[in-house]
Amino acid sequence: MLLNLKNISYTYMPGTPFEVTALKNITLDIHQGEYLAIIGQTGSGKSTLIQHLNGLLLPTTGEVYLDGHQVNKDKKRLTAMRRRIGLLFQFPEQQLFEENVAADVAFGPRNLGLSDQEIAVRVDRALRLVGLNPSEVRDRSPFSLSGGQMRRVAMAGILAMEPDLVILDEPAAGLDPRGKEEILNRIDALHREHKMTVVLVSHSMEDVASRAERLIVLADGEIRLAGTPADVFQDAAVLEELGLALPQMTLLMLRLRSAGKEVPMNIFSVEAAKEVILQMMGGDKS
Amino acid sequence: MAIISATGLGYQYEGYGEVWALKDINLSINEGEFVAVLGPNGSGKSTLAKQINALLTPTEGEMLLDGLSTADPLNHWRIRQRAGMVFQNPDNQIVATTVEEDVAFGPENLGFPAAEIRKRVDGALSLVGMSAYKLHASHLLSGGQKQRVAIAGVIAMRPLCLVLDEPTALLDPRGRREVMEIISRLNRMEAITVIHITHFMEEALAASRVLVLDQGRIVLDGNPRQVFQQHCELRALGLDVPAVAELVLELRAAGQDLPPDVMTVDELVAKLCS
Amino acid sequence: MFKSITIGQFLPGESLLHRLDPRAKFIALILFIGTVFVVQTFFGYLLLGIVLFGLLIVSQLPLRYFFRGLRPVFYITLFTLIVHFFMTKGGEIILRFGPLTVESDGVYLGTFMALRIIFLVICTSILTLTTSPIALADGLEYLMRPLTKIGVPSHEIAMMMTIALRFIPTLMEESEKITKAQLARGADFESGNIFRRAKSMVPLLVPLFVSVFRRADDLAIAMEARCYRGGKGRTRLRELLATPLDYFAVLLSALFLIAVAWSQV
Numbered sequence: 001m002l003l004n005l006k007n008i009s010y011t012y013m014p015g016t017p018f019e020v021t022a023l024k025n026i027t028l029d030i031h032q033g034e035y036l037a038i039i040g041q042t043g044s045g046k047s048t049l050i051q052h053l054n055g056l057l058l059p060t061t062g063e064v065y066l067d068g069h070q071v072n073k074d075k076k077r078l079t080a081m082r083r084r085i086g087l088l089f090q091f092p093e094q095q096l097f098e099e100n101v102a103a104d105v106a107f108g109p110r111n112l113g114l115s116d117q118e119i120a121v122r123v124d125r126a127l128r129l130v131g132l133n134p135s136e137v138r139d140r141s142p143f144s145l146s147g148g149q150m151r152r153v154a155m156a157g158i159l160a161m162e163p164d165l166v167i168l169d170e171p172a173a174g175l176d177p178r179g180k181e182e183i184l185n186r187i188d189a190l191h192r193e194h195k196m197t198v199v200l201v202s203h204s205m206e207d208v209a210s211r212a213e214r215l216i217v218l219a220d221g222e223i224r225l226a227g228t229p230a231d232v233f234q235d236a237a238v239l240e241e242l243g244l245a246l247p248q249m250t251l252l253m254l255r256l257r258s259a260g261k262e263v264p265m266n267i268f269s270v271e272a273a274k275e276v277i278l279q280m281m282g283g284d285k286s
Numbered sequence: 287m288a289i290i291s292a293t294g295l296g297y298q299y300e301g302y303g304e305v306w307a308l309k310d311i312n313l314s315i316n317e318g319e320f321v322a323v324l325g326p327n328g329s330g331k332s333t334l335a336k337q338i339n340a341l342l343t344p345t346e347g348e349m350l351l352d353g354l355s356t357a358d359p360l361n362h363w364r365i366r367q368r369a370g371m372v373f374q375n376p377d378n379q380i381v382a383t384t385v386e387e388d389v390a391f392g393p394e395n396l397g398f399p400a401a402e403i404r405k406r407v408d409g410a411l412s413l414v415g416m417s418a419y420k421l422h423a424s425h426l427l428s429g430g431q432k433q434r435v436a437i438a439g440v441i442a443m444r445p446l447c448l449v450l451d452e453p454t455a456l457l458d459p460r461g462r463r464e465v466m467e468i469i470s471r472l473n474r475m476e477a478i479t480v481i482h483i484t485h486f487m488e489e490a491l492a493a494s495r496v497l498v499l500d501q502g503r504i505v506l507d508g509n510p511r512q513v514f515q516q517h518c519e520l521r522a523l524g525l526d527v528p529a530v531a532e533l534v535l536e537l538r539a540a541g542q543d544l545p546p547d548v549m550t551v552d553e554l555v556a557k558l559c560s
Numbered sequence: 561m562f563k564s565i566t567i568g569q570f571l572p573g574e575s576l577l578h579r580l581d582p583r584a585k586f587i588a589l590i591l592f593i594g595t596v597f598v599v600q601t602f603f604g605y606l607l608l609g610i611v612l613f614g615l616l617i618v619s620q621l622p623l624r625y626f627f628r629g630l631r632p633v634f635y636i637t638l639f640t641l642i643v644h645f646f647m648t649k650g651g652e653i654i655l656r657f658g659p660l661t662v663e664s665d666g667v668y669l670g671t672f673m674a675l676r677i678i679f680l681v682i683c684t685s686i687l688t689l690t691t692s693p694i695a696l697a698d699g700l701e702y703l704m705r706p707l708t709k710i711g712v713p714s715h716e717i718a719m720m721m722t723i724a725l726r727f728i729p730t731l732m733e734e735s736e737k738i739t740k741a742q743l744a745r746g747a748d749f750e751s752g753n754i755f756r757r758a759k760s761m762v763p764l765l766v767p768l769f770v771s772v773f774r775r776a777d778d779l780a781i782a783m784e785a786r787c788y789r790g791g792k793g794r795t796r797l798r799e800l801l802a803t804p805l806d807y808f809a810v811l812l813s814a815l816f817l818i819a820v821a822w823s824q825v
Contacts, residue, residue, distance in 0.1 A: 002293035016625050042428060042458045056740050079746070087744040093740040094734075097766035107763065111746030143770070147327070157745060174374075174455050176327045176485050176526030197418045203458040248529035248551060251541060270529055274536045277558065312737045341785055361789055371785040378778035381786075383570075383693045390797035403797045422570065425729045438696040557738060 001068070002165060002197060003030040003053060008046055008062030009221075010266040022048040024141035024221045025062070030165065035191045035198045037206065037212035039141075041243060045221040046201050047090075050167050053199065053279065054085040057075075078164075083112060086163035090170045095144040101127070101153050104142050108161040110272075129194070130186055150180035152186070159190075163196040166190070172207060205239070206247045230266030233264065241270035249273040256280075289447055289479050290315040290338055294347030297333055297502075309502045311347070315481070315495075317446070320473045321481045322490035322510070324523045331483045334499065335451045335455040338481065339369035352446055367396060370440030374452040376432030377425075385413065385427070385435050386420045392443040403442075409507075411435075412421035413476070414468050430461025434468055441472070447479035454484060466492060479542045487514070487528045488521065491549055498523065511547040530554050568630070570692050573622040576805075577690040583805035585687050592683045593811040596676055598821045611816065612682050619690050626685065633681045637674045644670025682746050693725035695798075702800055715791030723779070729754075731772065738767045745782030 010023040022045045030053070031037060040046045048089060051057040052064055055071055055078040064071040064083055089095070102123050109119045124134040130152040133227035137145070143151050151171070168187060172180040186261040202208050206230040208215065208229075213234045219242045225232045233239070233250050242245075246254065252273060253263045253280055261280055267273050295311035298304070299348045300492055308330045324435045325331050336342040337349050340356040352368050354361040367412050370392075372380045382388040385408050414434040417428065424435060433453050440448060450469065454462040471490055473480045482493065490496050496513040498506035500523050514520070514531045521527070527535075534548045550553050572578070577585070599605055616626065651664030688696065688741050702728035708714050739749070742763045749760050 016628070017792060039461050051740070054744060082744060082746060087741075089737060089741045089744070090451055092741065095738055095745075095763075095767050096773060097763045097770075109748075110747040111748065115544070161746065176524065177526040177818075178326060245459050248535070252530070252533075252551045254556060255551055256558065257558045259555055261559070270533045270536060271534055274540065277533075277537060278542070281558070336781075339785060341781060362790070370784075371783075373778065374784055375778060377730055378775045379782035381726065381783060382722065383778070387694045387797065391783075391788070392656050392786040394794050394796055395789065397793040399795060400797060403795065404610055407797060423570075423729075425726070443787065555760050558640050 001029055002032045002066070004068070005052060005059075006063045006065070008052060008059035008064065010052070010057060011060045012048075014060070022221050023052075023059075026135075026221075028069060028216065028222060028223070030197065030199065031089055032164070032167070033195055033197055033211045035200070035211065037200045037202060037208040037215050038218060039202055039208065039215055039244060040218035043129055044218040046170060046218055048221075049218065050087060050199065050201055054087045054165055055081040056087070083161060084159035084164045086161055088155055088158045088166065088168045088171065090173055091151075092157075092171075093142075093150035095154060095157075096150060097142060098184040099189060100139050101132075101142050102143075104139040104153060105156045105160050108157055112161060119197070122160045122162065123156075126156035129159050129190065130156045131182065132156065148175055148182070150181075151175070151183065155183075155186075165199065167199040167201070169201045170203070172202075172204075180207070187211075203244070205233075205250075206238075209233070209247045211252065217244065229268065230264075233265055236255075237259040287317055288314040288350075289317045289352055290481070291350045292337070292347065295337065295344050295349055296346040297330075297337065297342060298345045299333075306502045308337070311428050311502075311504060313497075314448075315479060317475050317479055320470070320474070320480045320492070320494045321482065321497060322495070323481060323497045323499060324485075324487075324490055324494035324525055328359070329499040329523075331499055333449050333479055334484055335449045335481065335501075338447075338449050339371050340365045341371070367392075367443050368443035370439055370443055370447045372436045372448065372450045372453045374455050376429055376436060376456070379436050380424045380432060380439075383424060384420075385416060385422050388424050389442050390437055392439055396443060406442040407438075409522040410438040413437065413441055413472065414438045418473065429457045429459060430464040433457065433461065433465050437465070437468055437472075441476075441478075445478065446497050447481065449481045452481075452485065454486060454489065462486070462489075487526045490514075491528060498525070502551065513547060514549060515546050516520045562811075568823055569689070570699045571621060571625075571689050572692070573620055573690065575618060575688065575690065577615065577619040580690075580809055581800055581802045581806040582691050583702055583800060584706050584802065584809050585691055585705055586696075586699050588813040589687050591810070591817045593680060595817045595820050596679045596683070598817065598824055600824045604820060605672075605679070606825060607820070612679065612686070615686055619686055621689055622684075624778075626689070627725055628811075630685065631680060633677065637677050640672045640677060644673060671811040694722060697725070698796065698798070698800060699724040715794075721792075727775065730775075731768070733772055735764065735768055741819075771776060 005026055005028045008023060009021065010019045014021055026049065038046050039048065040244050048057065052059060058073065071077060087112055090230045096104050098107065099239065105123045106119050107127055109122050127134040132149065132152055142150055145153065171183050171187065173181065177209055184207060185198065187198060192199045200208060200212060212229065215227065215229055216223050217232060224234055224242065225238055233246060236246055236254050247268050249267050249269060250265065256263045263276050263280060267276055290313065292313040295308055296306055299307055310322050322333065323331050333342060337344065337356065338351060338364045341423040343356050351365045354365050356365060380388050382390050388410045389407045389410055411420060414437050416431065416434050416438060419431065423433065427435065436487045452463050457465065466489055469480055469482060472478045475478050482489065484490060491510050493510060496508065496510050497504055498513060506516055506519060514527055517527050517532065517535055528549055530551055531549050533544065534544055534554065538544055538546065544557055548557060597606060599608055611620050616623065646660055647660050648666035648669050653661050653663050654667060656661040699716040700721065701714050704712060704714035704717065747760065747763055
């Protein structure tokens with residue numbers, strides 16, 4: 001077990017008229033090598049939750065354990081935690097600041113105190129991981145790149161720290177369909193080929209259903225549903241109540257079921273849906 | 287009657303050399319239409335939106351809004367009152383700290399007396415369902431609510447058409463649905479012409495007409511059912527096709543007898559179960 | 561860390577002070593500031609303190625919240641106090657730390673200065689906490705109107721104020737977000753000497769500036785799209801309307817100033 005949250009709650013600005021309880025009694029384990037997606041609307045507590053995963057926030061009540069050791073205010077431990085757990089915020093292109101791409105990606109590794117040589121190797125490796133050609137972009141100003149490229153540079157900045165776990169908050173937000181597909185595929189590859197533990201935060205079921213291994217659905221600071229995508233989509237009613245749209249193909253299966261057809265619910269892609277329907281129609285005829 | 291009409295419209299940004307952000311745009315949009323504009327990043331969608339309400343003016347050709355040419359600076363204020371615009375980032379278009387003050391901003395600029403402004407602000411807020419938030423701090427609203435306030439701010443100027451530049455791109459599903467419902471309602475009930483730029487294909491399905499832009503040109507123009515049957519063209523542009531439309535194409539290729547213009551889950555279920 | 565700064569953040573309410581015309585409150589504030597500077601005795605400060613506390617009660621602002629918001633100011637005050645204690649000489653020597661002495665004039669002056677700062681901040685906070693930023697800007701614009709004749713762009717100043725106030729929370733939130741994003745990349749804003757710390761702010765300030773310029777650009781276009789063309793021909797949703805109560809409040813503040821000034825002569 002990599003991370004372990006035990007009954008954590010978090011309250012913003014306690015004791016003021018602006019007091020808000022953002023998380024209520026959350027218990028969550030994150031295992032080495034898994035691909036977990038956290039789903040919820042804005043304001044459901046997603047952002048607050050992920051900041052507990054790398055020690056940017058400490059719970060008001062409850063405990064966080066990293067490798068079985070409790071995380072507390074101890075600064076050294078927190079720094080160590082942030083090195084092992086990379087967090088890419090929403091619209092990460094807004095955090096770029098260096099004169100050129102290489103220097104920006106090197107910011108994290110440099111803070112780790114690595115040698116220049118090691119940093120150079122890591123920068124190139126990280127840029128390649130996000131699908132950028134190091135020799136093309138290394139010396140360019142990050143501000144001269146397209147939005148999608150800037151976002152990938154920011155992602156490289158986290159990957160260059162070689163974390164055990166990478167958390168991505170809405171990595172595809174605001175991109176056009178092609179940019180979105182590209183970045184989500186990169187994340188898939190990190191998980192599949194590089195055995196990276198991934199936590200993806202999203203409000204789109206469509207984006208995560210076929211990618212993540214496990215989903216948790218947050219609403220009002222609480223975990224409402226958890227399990228494999230197929231498990232979670234069994235509770236279509238809850239998802240609809242929370243205003244979270246089912247993936248189109250899953251919705252199709254659900255509607256076919258209510259029309260009396262026997263179809264499985266773990267269908268998220270067009271290809272899978274096609275197979276099911278062909279079988280169904282074939283079955284009808286025979 | 288055409289409310290928006292462009293003939294031979296071309297536009298170049300200064301400092302970008304010979305690149306045409308828009309080229310050979312011939313377009314006529316009638317009163318009451320709901321037009322969705324699709325296209326990859328950099329295809330000229332936003333530039334077109336800004337041409338409609340004279341935030342940009344043509345390098346060549348002509349753009350007429352309600353018969354007024356955008357080339358004449360004397361027309362600009364009348365054009366901007368008639369063609370209201372809502373932008374992508376809700377945070378960067380709200381001027382005032384409270385909801386009603388922000389909605390009042392447009393009518394205040396138009397110089398109406400206080401009583402008239404009050405009437406318009408209250409009317410606009412009730413149209414977007416935000417009356418209860420009248421006195422709320424604008425920065426504390428959700429993304430969807432902010433966009434509704436932005437729409438109200440435009441509606442309070444009583445425009446003939448509403449130009450929305452990716453208003454849902456930064457919203458969560460709930461916010462997106464809220465905004466789409468408002469837009470559709472304004473189009474249906476108030477007969478406001480809508481130009482809606484989006485990356486979401488399901489949103490385009492709600493429109494009565496879809497334009498697809500690529501490299502500054504209109505490459506597809508038709509009703510959503512016609513346009514979304516052009517899978518190859520859309521794919522080549524890096525655009526999605528609604529998942530159901532894609533599935534129907536695959537099923538047809540596999541020999542199933544389905545009409546090509548099935549676009550939604552409910553339609554497909556009806557066909558499969560009949 | 562930015563969210564904890566609550567100086568001046570408007571708290572909507574229905575109290576008497578909330579309902580006063582912003583212009584009346586502005587004039588009253590100026591009169592109160594005058595009073596703070598006129599007072600020369602501890603008795604005067606005691607009186608002023610009681611009056612301000614009374615106003616605070618009338619304003620119905622939550623007291624704990626109010627004083628917590630003043631916390632950063634108390635540090636500045638403390639600093640003033642210490643500087644005066646050790647640097648201002650004269651009168652009797654009260655304490656002696658090796659070569660350093662604390663003398664009675666220093667204590668006297670330091671306490672005075674500290675009280676002045678605290679009272680000024682309290683007066684101003686009461687105004688900004690009970691007046692919406694828009695009303696504040698409107699009031700200011702109205703009061704500055706006579707200055708337009710000598711070329712002061714009163715409308716533009718008021719509009720700038722409004723926009724600044726509108727964007728302060730947004731930018732606070734944004735700085736917090738960028739700070740966290742850089743912390744997640746191992747940035748260290750807290751250790752090292754002052755130069756190192758200043759340098760460590762670069763990853764925070766560059767993105768913030770980039771964002772401010774982008775927002776300013778977007779906002780300018782959005783305002784233009786909504787037919788903004790400066791103050792000319794612009795009307796307002798809320799017209800300022802002074803009631804007898806407002807005149808009374810101003811009169812009372814003026815009388816208070818005169819009375820205090822009289823007693824100090």
